[in-house]
Structure formats: structure tokens, C-alpha cells
Amino acid sequence: MNHSHLMDRVDLPVDRIPTRWYNVMPDLPRLPEKYLDNATGRPVTKEYMERLFSKAMAAQESSLERWITIPEPVRDAYRMWRPTPLIRAVALERELGTPAQIWFKYEATSPSGSHKLNSALAQAYYAKRDGHTKLVTDTGAGQWGTALALACRLMGLDLLVFMVRASYHQKPYRRHLMETYGAEVRPSPGDSTEFGRKLLAENPHHPGSEATAVSEAIECVYDDPGARLAVGAFSNHCLLHHTVIGQEVREQLKEVGRSPDYLIASVGCGSNLGGFAFPFLEDKLNGADIDIVAAEPDACAPLTRGEYRLDFADAGGRGPGVYTYTLGHDFVPPPIHAGGLRYHGCAPQVGLIRHEGLLDAVAYPQTEVFEAGTLFARTQGYLPAPETNHAIRAVIDKAEECKRTGRDATIVFCYSGHGLLDLEAYGRFNAGALRDVEEEDFVTPGPEVTAS
Ligand SMILES: *Cc1c(COP(=O)(O)O)cnc(C)c1O
Numbered sequence: 001m002n003h004s005h006l007m008d009r010v011d012l013p014v015d016r017i018p019t020r021w022y023n024v025m026p027d028l029p030r031l032p033e034k035y036l037d038n039a040t041g042r043p044v045t046k047e048y049m050e051r052l053f054s055k056a057m058a059a060q061e062s063s064l065e066r067w068i069t070i071p072e073p074v075r076d077a078y079r080m081w082r083p084t085p086l087i088r089a090v091a092l093e094r095e096l097g098t099p100a101q102i103w104f105k106y107e108a109t110s111p112s113g114s115h116k117l118n119s120a121l122a123q124a125y126y127a128k129r130d131g132h133t134k135l136v137t138d139t140g141a142g143q144w145g146t147a148l149a150l151a152c153r154l155m156g157l158d159l160l161v162f163m164v165r166a167s168y169h170q171k172p173y174r175r176h177l178m179e180t181y182g183a184e185v186r187p188s189p190g191d192s193t194e195f196g197r198k199l200l201a202e203n204p205h206h207p208g209s210e211a212t213a214v215s216e217a218i219e220c221v222y223d224d225p226g227a228r229l230a231v232g233a234f235s236n237h238c239l240l241h242h243t244v245i246g247q248e249v250r251e252q253l254k255e256v257g258r259s260p261d262y263l264i265a266s267v268g269c270g271s272n273l274g275g276f277a278f279p280f281l282e283d284k285l286n287g288a289d290i291d292i293v294a295a296e297p298d299a300c301a302p303l304t305r306g307e308y309r310l311d312f313a314d315a316g317g318r319g320p321g322v323y324t325y326t327l328g329h330d331f332v333p334p335p336i337h338a339g340g341l342r343y344h345g346c347a348p349q350v351g352l353i354r355h356e357g358l359l360d361a362v363a364y365p366q367t368e369v370f371e372a373g374t375l376f377a378r379t380q381g382y383l384p385a386p387e388t389n390h391a392i393r394a395v396i397d398k399a400e401e402c403k404r405t406g407r408d409a410t411i412v413f414c415y416s417g418h419g420l421l422d423l424e425a426y427g428r429f430n431a432g433a434l435r436d437v438e439e440e441d442f443v444t445p446g447p448e449v450t451a452s
Helices: 046-052 055-061 072-078 090-096 117-129 143-155 165-170 172-181 194-202 210-223 236-241 243-255 271-285 348-355 366-380 386-405 423-430
Strands: 008-010 020-022 067-069 086-088 101-106 134-139 158-164 184-188 227-229 262-266 291-297 307-312 321-326 360-364 410-415
Touching (some): 020 236, 046 055, 072 143, 086 243, 236 243, 236 271, 236 348, 262 386, 271 348, 291 348, 321 348
Parallel strands (some): 158 184, 262 291
Antiparallel strands (some): 086 101
16 A cells, blocks of 8 residues: 555645635525514514624624625735645545545634634624724633634734633633633623523532523623624624635635535534535535535534524523524533533524535534544544544544445545644543433423514
């Protein structure tokens, strides 16, 4: 066997950073249901959206324009790390003995270590331009908070981050990084908000979740006229900003003369999946045989085990009511190391394509995803984030299926972030101490939301 190379890669020159974001909205089989104002039960108004988000984000959220020009200061900031390479995992293919080609879009070259900076820079830029002084946000393990802390620093805005309490205490490294960039970080639940105090009164050991953190963030936004909410996933505008990923992948695959059979991404809320796969959705709708696959944690799997219905986006029902796949807004995900995947629902656009039969979903227990990530590190050298390991598990399963059927498929996945700040989790896995969480132990079905 020829071991002369471990990988191939396709790099694009800096002038091929996309100039526009691709808005999937007009190409969806139907429009998503409108967000509902929980106070009135009616669709949210422009005023509601502009009080919560910056003006530009409120507009992008419901825009039906297919292409949206990337403002020059944002595109300029993208030059810090974009275009990102598309890399062929030759050594992993050999290890698996698969006839399939495995390619990954390496989003971990961003200064914050994950794809999240694509949207963080856009949201910080627009908030500044629209005259706001401060952004408030929620973060799980800290990937989004880190990206937004850097973006706010670069664009000249203050940032307050509510970080899931379990991570705040157990995984302080990203908190230190956010503070280094200049953000203020508070644990959620915490005693600075009414909602946080209520949760702590009920359970002083409440571990928090993305959903509790966003409720606290929204409360702070309503208390401060200069502040607006920034969200790291979920929203249409956030998925829009990440479409630079998929647009680049299209160009890169063209250069090597391949078209994708499988597009695979981990899903916490769906921002890396949306940004990676939406630019291919039109091909799929026009008949291209592309399987889009979402990889979720077994412990928190809205696409595999949730219901498509109206629910709150946040635990306290302070934000809008939204139609999507959900496990219930009061579902508290168990502590797994892929903190970025611990969210009860998924982005409405991702929920919609799942509901319309355009998206497959698979769920894996934690030990299986760390096995996959370890194999990847041992063959390709890169250490993936625990979130990314979910995608890699699905990739390995598909590649092994191709081995059985002799299919030389093109499998492409989104390498959403590196795992260099997640070494404690790898340490536990290496020591044999990492466990899966059993579903029966933690499922708490959420109540129906009545929209009246
Ligand atoms: C946040 C995060 C995810 C999951 O979030 P999505 O919105 O589903 O993309 C996946 N991987 C990494 C590295 C992340 O930081």
C-alpha cells in the first residue's frame, strides 16, 4: 500500500471568500411557521424582534432575499482564517479499508477554534452599526461565547455571557478565554436575574442548560435599552452567516471533480449543518442524490426522538414560541462532554427540512463518539471537538457501509471545531471512566405551549 501521503487538501485563495451569504428561505419547500409572541399568542411584530435583536438581525430573520451581501468589514475579518481548507482523510480511509472518499471541511482554523466565529463577527458588526452598546448571550461549553467575545472585542462592543453552570465550574478554560477577550461571564442559573433566582430556589444544584442561559440573557436584554440578544445557533440569521462554509465546499469539490453523496454534520441546534448543507439543498431538490445526515447525541436527540411542534426556544418562555423538533423546553439535558449539543430543540429551518423528509438523523451514545474521535486523531492527527466526534461517528458508519456494498461514495463532513480545550473529556475516555447516560434517567416531557 502506498503510504506516501496521509491527506489531500484543497485550498482556495483569499479572494474566493464568498461575497454573499446564501439565504435558504426562498428555496425551502415551504416557509417556516411564524414565531409567536407568547404574551399575545400572535405572530411576533417587527417591534418585538427589534427590541430583542439588532435591527439588521431582526430583518435578516425573515428575509426572503436569496443572496445577502456580506458587509466588507465582516468579509475582511473572515480573512483571519477563511477560506478554510477541504481535506481528504486518506489515512482514515485506509484504516477503514473503504472504497469511499472521506473529505472534511476544516472549520477549526478560526481563532476561536470552531465555525461559530462566522456568525459572531456578523452579529457584532451589525449590533455596533445599529447603535447598540452591548450584546448579551448564552453559551454551553463556551464555544459560542468565545467566538462572540472575540467578535465584540474586534467590533467595539461590550458582551455579557450566561454560561451553563455545569460548564462554568467544571470547564473553566473557555471562560478564561472569554474573559481574556474582555467579556463578562456569569453562571446560569445565577442570582443576577429573577429567572435564575427562581431556578436556584427550586434546586440549588441546578446544572443549567442553554435554555436557562438564554432565558436569563433575554431578561437582561429587556432590562437594558442599549443591549440586544445574540444567539449562537437556532436563528435563521445565524444559519445564514454560516453558509460561507457550504459555498466554499461547493467550489472545492468542483476543483477535485467530485460531487457529494453524503453531507454529514453534528447537530446541537443546526448552525454548522445548515451553513454546510443548505448551499447544496437546491441541487437535492433538483434531483441530485445527496443524503444530508445530522448526528446528534443519544442523550439529547430532538431530531431523532423529539416531536415537531410549537415550543419555546428558551426554558422560561421569555423568547418567542417556535415550530421545530423539540424534546420540550424544560428538558434539562444530562451532562455530556459535547456541551454544544445540549439543547432541547433545533433551528426551525433544520426542523423544517427534517419534517419535509430532506434530512436524515442519527443519534450516538457518548462512548461511541469518543471512539470515533480517537480513531480520527490517530489517523489524521487532528483532535476533534466532542461535538465534531458525532459527525465523525456517522462518517465512519457510512464508510463501513460503503465497504460492504463496494460503493466509492463521496462522504463530506463538517469538522466544526477542535478539541484542544476538551482534553479533560479525552482523559476520562482514555482512563475508561467515560460513561453513556441512559435515557430513562432524565427525560422530562415538556408541557404543550398554548398559543392563546
Ligand atoms: C456549537 C458547536 C456545535 C453544535 O452547534 P450547531 O449549532 O449544531 O452547529 C458543533 N460543533 C462545535 C465545535 C460547536 O462549537
